[in-house]
Amino acid sequence: MxxxxxxxxxxxxxxxxxxxxxxxxxxxxxxxxxxxxxxxxxxxxxxxxxxxxxSVPVQEVPRVHLDLYAGDAADQAAEVERLVGLGARRVDWPHYPKDPDFVVLADPEGNRFCVIDTSR
Missing domain, CATH: 3.30.720.120 (Signal recognition particle alu RNA binding heterodimer, srp9/1)
Known part of the structure; x- marks a missing residue:
């Protein structure tokens, strides 16, 4: 397996x-x-x-990305701020649903990843 x-x-x-x-x-x-x-x-x-x-450019809408899990909305917000403080940036993501349980960020290299509120 x-x-x-x-x-x-x-x-x-x-x-x-x-x-x-x-x-x-x-x-x-x-x-x-x-x-x-x-x-x-x-x-x-x-x-x-x-x-x-x-040397390949970063994909604006990647086919593969990482999902990082946070315990709840407060944990998610704290982790997003911590990651931004480390050099990540918020991504203006046009594909958010009405009430998303995730936040899209990009690492310092531009690779997209999500921080998920797993309590929902």
Whole structure:
């Protein structure tokens, strides 16, 4: 049976991406590689996130993105502010439903991701 081991994002600035996502998720570098960097949870098992250099432009409406889970609306709002403070930016997303349970952000590389209020 297959399981998801690592989600890989293309980036231009490797150290900026590693710094942002490492701090955002509390992840640590698996090793000292520089061309393909893997971050893993610092406290044990869990999905990994990796970065590879890419010169392909970021997709405005990506076919694949990360969903980060927050416990409730207050947690979601606090996490969005924390992530913006780390360098993420809010995305003017034209596809929001009437009462969304998610907020669309972009990391410092422009990769889109969502912060989800899982209490809904």
């Amino acid at each position: 297959l399981t998801v081991g690592t989600v890989v994002l293309g980036v231009e600035d490797m150290e900026r991406a590693v710094s942002f996502w490492g701090t955002a998720l509390g992840y640590v570098r698996r090793d000292d590689a520089t061309d393909f960097v893997v971050l893993q949870p610092s406290g044990g098992p869990g999905p990994r996130i990796a970065f590879q250099r890419s």
